[in-house]
Amino acid sequence: MMPSQPPAADAPPPPAALLLAWYDRAHRRLPWRITPPMAAAGERADPYRVWLSEVMLQQTTVQAVKPYFEAFLARWPTVEDLAAAETEAVMKAWAGLGYYARARNLKKCAEAVAREHGGRFPDTEEGLRALPGIGAYTAAAVAAIAFNRPSAVVDGNVERVISRLEAIETPLPAARPAIRRVTEALTPLDRPGDFAQAMMDLGATICTPRKPVCALCPLNTLCAAFRQGEPERFPVKAARKAKPVRYGAAFVALAPDGAVYLRKRAETGLLGGMTEVPGSDWTSTPSGTDLEAAPFPADWTEVGTVVHVFTHFELRLTVYRATLASPDSRLGNGWWQGRAGLMDEALPTVMKKVLAAAEPSLAARAKGAAGTRSKKKDLTA
Numbered sequence: 001m002m003p004s005q006p007p008a009a010d011a012p013p014p015p016a017a018l019l020l021a022w023y024d025r026a027h028r029r030l031p032w033r034i035t036p037p038m039a040a041a042g043e044r045a046d047p048y049r050v051w052l053s054e055v056m057l058q059q060t061t062v063q064a065v066k067p068y069f070e071a072f073l074a075r076w077p078t079v080e081d082l083a084a085a086e087t088e089a090v091m092k093a094w095a096g097l098g099y100y101a102r103a104r105n106l107k108k109c110a111e112a113v114a115r116e117h118g119g120r121f122p123d124t125e126e127g128l129r130a131l132p133g134i135g136a137y138t139a140a141a142v143a144a145i146a147f148n149r150p151s152a153v154v155d156g157n158v159e160r161v162i163s164r165l166e167a168i169e170t171p172l173p174a175a176r177p178a179i180r181r182v183t184e185a186l187t188p189l190d191r192p193g194d195f196a197q198a199m200m201d202l203g204a205t206i207c208t209p210r211k212p213v214c215a216l217c218p219l220n221t222l223c224a225a226f227r228q229g230e231p232e233r234f235p236v237k238a239a240r241k242a243k244p245v246r247y248g249a250a251f252v253a254l255a256p257d258g259a260v261y262l263r264k265r266a267e268t269g270l271l272g273g274m275t276e277v278p279g280s281d282w283t284s285t286p287s288g289t290d291l292e293a294a295p296f297p298a299d300w301t302e303v304g305t306v307v308h309v310f311t312h313f314e315l316r317l318t319v320y321r322a323t324l325a326s327p328d329s330r331l332g333n334g335w336w337q338g339r340a341g342l343m344d345e346a347l348p349t350v351m352k353k354v355l356a357a358a359e360p361s362l363a364a365r366a367k368g369a370a371g372t373r374s375k376k377k378d379l380t381a
Contacts, residue, residue: 012221012222014188015165015186015219015222016186016187016188016195017188018218018219018222019195019198019199019202019218019219020188020191020194020195020198021218022198022202022218023036023194023195023197023198023201024036026201026205027197027198027201028062028201028204028205030053030062030066031053031066031069031070031073032049032050032052032053032069033045033197036194039194045145045146045193046146047120047121047123047142047146047147048078048079048121049073050141050142050145050146051079051109051121051134051138051142051146052069052072052073052106053065053069054137054138054141054142055102055105055106055133055138056068056069056072056097056102058099058102058138059098059099059311060097060098060099062204064097065097068093068094068096068097071093072093075093078119079110079113079114079119079121080110080114080119082106082107082110083107083110083111083113083114083115084114085107087104087107087273088273088346090103090106090107091103091104091273091274091346092344092345092346094106094346095274095275095345095346095347095348096349096352098348098349099311100271100272100273100274100348101133101272102133104133104267104272104273105132105133106133108132108133109131109132109133109134112131112132113131121142121146123143123146123147123149124143124147124149125139125140125143125149125151126139128142128143137153137154137155139151140152140153140154140196141153141155141196144187144192144193144195144196145193145196145197146193147193148191148192148193149192150187150188150189150192151187151192151196152180152183152184152187153183153187153196153199153200154176154179154180154183155200155203156203157199157200157202157203157204157207158179158183158196158199158200158203159172159175159176159179159235160203160207160209160234160235161199161202161203161207161219162179162182162183163175163179163225163234163235163236164207164212164223164224164225164226164231164234164235165182165219165222165223165224165225166178166182166224167224167225167228167234168234168235168236169236170236171235171236171237171238172235172236172237172238173238174238175235175236183199202217202218202219207231209232210232211232212231212232214226214231243309243312243313243314244284244312244313244314245284245313245314245315245316246282246283246284246313246314246315246316247282247283247284247285247286247287247315247316247317247318248279248280248281248282248283248290248315248316248317248318249279249280249287249290249291249293249317249318249319249320250276250277250278250279250306250317250318250319250320250351250354251277251278251279251293251294251295251300251320251321251322252277252303252319252320252321252322252354252355252358252359253277253278253295253296253298253321253322253323253324253327254321254322254323254324254358254359255323255324255327255336256323256324256325256327257338258338258339259327259336259337259338259339260277260336260337260339260342260355260359261277261278261295261327261334261335261336261337262275262276262277262334262335262336262337262345263275263276263277263278263295263333263334263335264276264334270310271348271350273346274346274347274348274351275345275346275347275348275351276347276348276351277351277354277355278294278295278334279293279317280293281293282315290318290320291320294320295334298322298324299322299323300320300321300322301320301321301322302318302319302320303319303320303321303357303358304318304319304357304358305317305318305319305357306319306350306353306354306357308349308350308353315350317350317354319354319357319358320358321358321359342355
C-alpha cells in the first residue's frame with residue numbers, strides 16, 4: 001500500500017483555519033463571550049451565561065439583548081439564583097424582549113439544573129436537550145461554546161454563510177439538512193466553540209443579508225456564490241405565505257388619578273403569565289360586537305386600532321378607553337396599577353402599544369417596547 005501523501009505545500013488552509021484566524025483578529029466583544037485573548041489567559045466560558053444569552057438571542061438582536069442580559073446577570077448572577085426567583089419577577093424583567101414562552105422555559109430550565117444537576121449544566125448535547133425549553137440549536141451552542149464539544153451550531157447567520165459558500169440552490173427550509181451536513185463537516189475538533197461564534201460573527205458583520213462585504217471575507221476564495229457574482233441570491237427562500245389576521249378588542253380603564261386597570265393572562269398559551277388590559281378573544285373575523293366583551297359597564301370610547309405581528313399571525317386590536325369616576329377595587333379579577341410602576345409590570349409589547357394608543361402620555365413610556373428581530377432557532381410561541 002502506498003503511503004498517504006502529505007498535502008501540497010501550496011494547498012490552501014482549510015476553511016476552519018481561515019475563519020478562526022479572522023475571528024482572532026475581528027471577533028465581536030459581547031458581555032457573555034470569552035474572547036480569544038481571554039481564553040489565552042485561562043478564562044473559560046460560563047455555561048450559565050452562554051445559555052442565558054442564547055435563549056435571549058432567539059429572534060432578538062444583539063443590541064436589544066445586551067441591557068436585558070446585564071440586568072438579569074446583576075439580579076440573578078447564578079443559575080441557582082434564577083431558579084429561586086419568583087416567576088412573576090422573571091416575567092417582569094423579560095417584558096419587552098418578546099416571545100414570552102422563552103421566559104417561562106428559562107425559569108423551568110433553571111429550576112431543573114438547580115434541582116436535578118446541582119446547579120451544573122450537562123456538558124453534552126444529549127444532556128442539554130433533556131432540559132426544559134432547550135432545543136437542538138441551544139443545546140449545540142452551549143455544548144460547543146461552554147464545553148468545547150464539536151457540535152454543529154446552525155442559526156440564521158450560519159445558514160446564510162453556508163448557503164453562499166456552497167451555492168445551495170434548494171430553498172429554505174428544505175435546505176436545512178444539507179446546511180447542517182456541511183456545517184458538521186467544517187466544524188473542527190479544536191476550538192469548536194470559537195468556530196461557531198466565528199460563523200455567527202461572519203454572518204452578522206460581513207456575510208450580511210444585503211450588500212455583503214465579500215472583499216473582506218476570509219472565505220471568499222472558497223465561496224461559490226462569490227465566484228458566481230451573486231451572493232445576495234442565497235440563501236434561496238421559498239415563497240412566503242401571507243400571515244393570517246386575527247381581530248379583537250382591548251379595554252383601557254382609567255381611574256381619576258391615572259391608575260390603569262390590569263389583569264394577568266392565563267399561565268399557558270401565547271403571552272402566558274403576562275400582564276394585560278382586559279380584552280376580547282382573538283378571532284379570524286371582526287366580531288362587530290366588541291363592547292359585549294367589555295370587562296365591566298362604563299362609557300367606553302373607541303380611540304384607535306393597534307396592529308401587532310406575532311410569529312404566525314397578525315393581530316388587529318380595536319382599543320377602547322373609559323375613565324371611571326369611582327373605580328371599584330373589586331371589579332373582575334384584576335387590579336388598579338398606578339402610573340409610577342406601570343411599565344415595571346410584565347407588559348408584552350402589544351399591550352404597551354394598546355396603552356400608548358389609549359393614553360398619549362403613555363407613549364413615551366411604551367416607546368422602547370418594539371425591537372428588530374433576527375432569526376435564531378429553538379423559538380417557542
